Amino acid sequence: MGKHLDVPLFFVEYWVYIMTVLRLILGDQLSHTLSSLADVDKDKDIIVMCEVWDEATYVKHHKKKIAFIFSAMRHFALELTEKGYEVQYTKLDDDENAGSFCGEIKRAIQKHKASKIVVTEASEYRVLQDMLTWQDGFGLPVDIRSDDRFLCTHEEFNAWAGGRKQMRMEYFYREMRRKYNILLDGDKPEGGSWNYDSENRKPPKEGLVVPDPYTSNVNQITQDCIELVEDKFGDHFGDVRPFYFAVTRDQALHALDKFITERLTNFGDYQDAMVQGEPWMYHSHLSFYINCGLLSPIECALRAEEAYYDDQAPLNAVEGFIRQIVGWREYVRGIYWLKMPEYAKQNALEATRKLPTLYWGEATHMNCLSQCVQETKENAYAHHIQRLMVLGNFALIAGLHPDEVNEWFLIVYADAFEWVELPNVTGMILFADGGILGSKPYAASGAYINRMSNYCKGCRYSVAKKNGPDACPFNYLYWDFMIRNETTLRGNQRLSMVYRNLDRMDEDKVTAVKDDTRRFFKALENGDIV
Ligand code: FAD
Ligand code: DLZ
Ligand code: SF4
Numbered sequence: 001m002g003k004h005l006d007v008p009l010f011f012v013e014y015w016v017y018i019m020t021v022l023r024l025i026l027g028d029q030l031s032h033t034l035s036s037l038a039d040v041d042k043d044k045d046i047i048v049m050c051e052v053w054d055e056a057t058y059v060k061h062h063k064k065k066i067a068f069i070f071s072a073m074r075h076f077a078l079e080l081t082e083k084g085y086e087v088q089y090t091k092l093d094d095d096e097n098a099g100s101f102c103g104e105i106k107r108a109i110q111k112h113k114a115s116k117i118v119v120t121e122a123s124e125y126r127v128l129q130d131m132l133t134w135q136d137g138f139g140l141p142v143d144i145r146s147d148d149r150f151l152c153t154h155e156e157f158n159a160w161a162g163g164r165k166q167m168r169m170e171y172f173y174r175e176m177r178r179k180y181n182i183l184l185d186g187d188k189p190e191g192g193s194w195n196y197d198s199e200n201r202k203p204p205k206e207g208l209v210v211p212d213p214y215t216s217n218v219n220q221i222t223q224d225c226i227e228l229v230e231d232k233f234g235d236h237f238g239d240v241r242p243f244y245f246a247v248t249r250d251q252a253l254h255a256l257d258k259f260i261t262e263r264l265t266n267f268g269d270y271q272d273a274m275v276q277g278e279p280w281m282y283h284s285h286l287s288f289y290i291n292c293g294l295l296s297p298i299e300c301a302l303r304a305e306e307a308y309y310d311d312q313a314p315l316n317a318v319e320g321f322i323r324q325i326v327g328w329r330e331y332v333r334g335i336y337w338l339k340m341p342e343y344a345k346q347n348a349l350e351a352t353r354k355l356p357t358l359y360w361g362e363a364t365h366m367n368c369l370s371q372c373v374q375e376t377k378e379n380a381y382a383h384h385i386q387r388l389m390v391l392g393n394f395a396l397i398a399g400l401h402p403d404e405v406n407e408w409f410l411i412v413y414a415d416a417f418e419w420v421e422l423p424n425v426t427g428m429i430l431f432a433d434g435g436i437l438g439s440k441p442y443a444a445s446g447a448y449i450n451r452m453s454n455y456c457k458g459c460r461y462s463v464a465k466k467n468g469p470d471a472c473p474f475n476y477l478y479w480d481f482m483i484r485n486e487t488t489l490r491g492n493q494r495l496s497m498v499y500r501n502l503d504r505m506d507e508d509k510v511t512a513v514k515d516d517t518r519r520f521f522k523a524l525e526n527g528d529i530v
Contacts, residue, residue: 019115021045022108024101026127027055027069028417029120030076031293032249035145036120042084046112049077050104051092058126059407062238063229064245064380065414071225071247072292078221079248088112092228102130102137109138117142124418125340149296150333151176151326157334167335167436170195173327180298183305183322190308195323196268196316203451204273211262213280214255215244222247237360237411239378245288245414252286252294259284260303261312268317272385274368274453279375283383284321287415290329301325324384332423335437344418346426347402348434349485355404356524359391363529366473367459368449369394380414385452387413389444392429397443397474397481398521402432440494443481446472467512473520473530480517483510 023036023045040047051070070092077089088108090097098104108114121144122128128144135142146153152160160175161167174194177183183190218226222243229240246252266282273281289295301322308318336343358364361377372386382391387409395405406425410416427437446463450456456463456472465471482489482502490499523530 019044020112021116021118022048022105022112022114024048024105024117024119025076026101026120026122027051027073028123028292029147030072030249031149031296032079033149033296034120034293035148036118038145040085042086045086046108046114047077047080047085047087048104048108049073049087050090050097050101052090052097052100052104053092054100056092056233059411060233060236061410062376062380062412062414063233063236063240064238064243065412065416066233066236067222067225067229067240067243068245068247068288068380068414069292070228071222072294074221074225075248092232101127102134105134106138109140115140118145119143120145120147123147125336125344126418149293150330151180151297152330152334154334154337157330158338161334161338166439168439169327169331169437172331172334173323176326176330177322180301180326182301182326183308183319190319191315194319196319199316200268200320201272201452202269204270204275204454208270208273208275208278210275210278210281211258213244213285214246214251214258216246216251218243237377238380246294249294252289255289256284256286256295256300256303259286260307264304264307264313264317264321266317268314268320271320272389272452274383274385274390274449274455276367276371276454276458279379279381279383281383285381288381290325291415291417291420297325297329329420332427332437333419335423335427336419339433339436343426343433344406344422346432346434348432349399349430349488351399351401351430351432353399353401353404353521355395355400355408356398356530357527358530359408365460365529366394367461368453368455371455376412380412382413387424388429388442389448389452390455392425393442393444393449393474394477396430396441397477399481399484400430402426402430405430434488435492440492441481441489443478444474445478446474449474467509467516469519471516473516476513476516477520479505479510479513483513 021041021044023040025034025036025047051073056066074089077087080087090104096107098107105117117134117140119131119142122131131142131144160172177189226240226243246255263282263284270282275281286295286300290297290300304313304318304321307313308315358369359373361373364370368390372382372390376382402425406422409425410418410421423437426432429442431438431441446456450463461472462470463472466475479502482498489495520530
């Protein structure tokens with residue numbers, strides 16, 4: 001038993017009165033309504049924000065992504081200071097920068113004689129594990145609060161998932177619609193159907209006029225971040241200039257407004273369309289802002305719902321957009337936290353190939369891949385179908401190792417944080433989780449890309465040719481993928497038609513598929529341009 005000291009009550013009260021609470025805000029927690037700021041005391045508490053080498057380099061993030069996060073962090077710190085909070089902000093190149101969250105917290109505890117830390121739970125497993133060591137490591141209370149910017153708590157998701165054989169997004173999404181009473185007519189879905197995808201996903205038509213995307217003006221704060229990135233991260237992938245992302249909440253609200261008024265109407269129709277030279281299409285380009293906290297997911301969904309009730313946008317577009325935000329976004333986060341840390345090691349198809357250098361912008365004759373990589377390099381953005389059906393589809397059918405593919409996707413997109421990137425890559429594109437997230441692999445031949453884009457017109461390969469050196473590689477890689485993974489995939493009900501077709505394929509055709517695939521991989525391994 002410890003010895004009780006007789007400490008006078010007034011002393012305890014005085015100590016509580018003077019104690020300094022540190023409130024750490026991470027680079028993806030830039031929300032004024034953050035749980036860790038809920039009860040902040042302007043007179044005593046110190047808000048800690050830090051640009052740290054560890055975070056900027058645990059993978060070699062795209063240059064634009066780093067400039068975006070740093071500039072948004074600096075603007076957010078300024079807003080807090082203007083509101084009267086005391087903020088300790090450490091820039092990356094400050095002399096005393098300790099280089100890690102842990103090091104910066106330790107420095108702040110010593111400097112401010114802090115007696116408690118308050119933080120909102122990290123969005124990523126890696127960082128949360130670190131946070132969980134702080135209480136013992138620093139010997140003071142650490143209050144880790146849940147992140148109520150997400151629409152579904154961990155407990156709710158686990159309860160929904162518990163006992164289900166299959167965790168299909170569609171059913172989860174309906175629960176979320178009900179929970180937030182969104183697009184409902186009484187207890188029925190607006191318009192009578194939960195999902196209007198059958199009306200969406202039209203191929204691009206000639207003469208589509210795509211509105212200009214939101215672009216911000218670069219002020220001195222952003223300019224400093226751009227120069228810092230050029231100086232410190234010159235060997236990272238991607239173009240930092242021109243820089244046009246929103247870096248404050250006001251700017252992000254402007255981008256949201258622009259999407260609702262100028263793009264939402266066509267969002268559903270052309271959600272899957274890809275047009276050469278049109279990287280932004282009718283997508284919202286809001287993921288960066290939602291993921292780092294400048295916008296909340298529910299406000300984006302509610303703005304779209306309002307546009308429908310005001311007759312500004314059709315139901316197929318509005319429902320489609322809302323499904324991405326309240327359905328897919330929450331669902332992938334739920335899967336991530338349910339399945340980590342094992343999820344990061346999944347490789348159900350035992351894929352082993354290294355990531356080809358064409359993903360870093362080296363020359364390729366495959367025009368679809370070349371366009372998507374080039375746009376990714378310029379913008380730290382590619383829209384969903386480019387990620388899924390071009391970059392992801394190739395990674396799947398070429399049998400690229402999940403670690404290599406995950407690292408690439410985590411690096412190159414400004415919206416990439418592991419909680420959302422990993423399930424999309426390991427689950428949605430690679431089927432490496434064996435079917436937890438999706439019911440079948442999204443493998444497709446060149447015909448799909450040709451139907452949904454105009455890439456094939458400018459390609460050295462012929463999408464109409466199935467075999468031979470001029471044939472579109474997606475055509476034979478698709479069949480080789482099905483043959484290679486037959487033991488694992490043949491039993492999948494949703495692939496029964498594919499395997500029936502394979503069974504009908506004559507032997508010469510199977511041999512041609514295998515020969516073409518062998519030749520293609522050999523060229524890839526030799527460093528030839530494929
Ligand atoms: P829109 O098409 O306008 O969609 C609206 C919003 O819905 C998005 O802003 C996003 O918040 C949400 N959303 C849509 N689809 C998804 C999805 N599958 N998962 C989660 N949220 C979704 N999204 C990320 O935010 N970060 C990632 O690192 C990421 N990696 C991906 C990797 C792969 C291989 C694939 C196939 C998808 C990935 N996505 C990721 C999902 C999706 O592609 C992006 O959210 C979307 O392209 C962002 O652009 P947007 O804001 O214009 O989206
Ligand atoms: C992405 C990123 C980068 C590049 N740098 C920082 C940083 O220096 N400081 C910071 O607080 N956050 C950064 N982030 C965002 C974090 O990676 C993100 O907040 C955590 O991974 C969440 O788990
Ligand atoms: Fe891509 Fe094949 Fe079309 Fe070329 S022909 S753009 S490789 S799908």
